[in-house]
Amino acid sequence: MTSKVYIFLIRLYLFILAVQSVSGFLSHIALDTLSKSNCARTRSTSTVTNANDNRINMSNSSNDSSSSSSSPIPPPPSVSMPVYSLASKSEDNRPSMNIVTFTTPVSVKPKLFMVSLYHNTMTKDSFLHSKYGILQLLNKDQKYLVQILGKSSGYDTTDLEDGLNPKEGKCQEKGYAWTTENISFGQSLKEDEGRNAFREIKVLPQCSSYIGLKLMNTMDAGDHVMALCAVVAVGKWDDKQECVIDVDIDSGNNGIDQEKILYSGLLREEGII
Incomplete structure (x- = not known):
């Protein structure tokens, strides 16, 4: 069991x-x-x-x-730029001036400037025709000329008063009569064409600097034309002789008073532009 x-x-x-x-x-x-x-x-x-x-x-x-x-697309930042006026002569020998802030040196050797000019303006057409112009660097005392030179084209004001272009007459009222007292400007040029062209271009007195330009090429740039220019002469205003005189184009001493140069930032601060 x-x-x-x-x-x-x-x-x-x-x-x-x-x-x-x-x-x-x-x-x-x-x-x-x-x-x-x-x-x-x-x-x-x-x-x-x-x-x-x-x-x-x-x-x-x-x-x-x-x-x-x-x-x-947001706009680019507002940068304070030197304010210039380009002086030239039209095909029918009328003087022309504008306001330019879209300009800058683009080469040292050779000395080249790029200047942007509005389409359908007398200054653009005059400069592209004559191929010579004087880029005038304005000073702070000339800020009141910006409204006169930059807010309209010579084509917008064709009536003459006392034989003067309306822009010319208004500048004269401000104490800046246009003048051809620049016969010694550009005399170092070898080309007779350039020397004669500069003699016939009316300029503003007492600008900070005068840059003689010769047109080389152009390119369309939206509402502007970009003009590539050779710098062929540099000048300054001589108070004693009351005219533009040559400055050595290669000299670092161009006689410019940096404190007096007009910049677009000042124009914005004062509501001029």
Whole structure:
């Protein structure tokens, strides 16, 4: 009897072990299946999320592109620039002057300037025809001439008063009569054409500097024409002789008083422009 009980207990023990083993194997399979199922769901969710994100990004990109294309381009910062007036002579020998702030030296050797001139203005047409002009650097005392020289074209005011161009007459009222007292300006030029051209161009007295330009080339630039010019002469106003005299073009001492130069920043501060 004892032997039978003993054998029974052994078989029961082996049965329990077998059941536990099978149960563990099934649990492992179940866990593995569950894990794979979770991974699949995660991948699916991630794919959907990524797809949604991509759609959102594409939408945002499209909106940004649409927004950037429809947004106006901001203006460049207002920088204070020297204020010049370009003096030239028209095809019918009428004097012409304007106001120029879009100008800058672009080369040292050779000395070149780039000057931007409005389309449909007498000064632009005169300069492009004659190919010679005198770029006058204004001083602070001449700030009141900016409204006269820069707010209209010679084509807008064709009536003459006392034989003067209207701009010329208004400058004279301000104490700056246009003058041809520049016969010694540009005399170092080898070309008779250049010397004679400068003699016939009327200028403003008492400017900070006078730069003789010869037109080389032009390029269209929106509402302006860019004129590439060679600097062929430099001059200054001589108070004793009351005329423009030559300055050595290669000299560093050009006699300019930096404190008196007129800049566009001052014109903005005072509401002139």
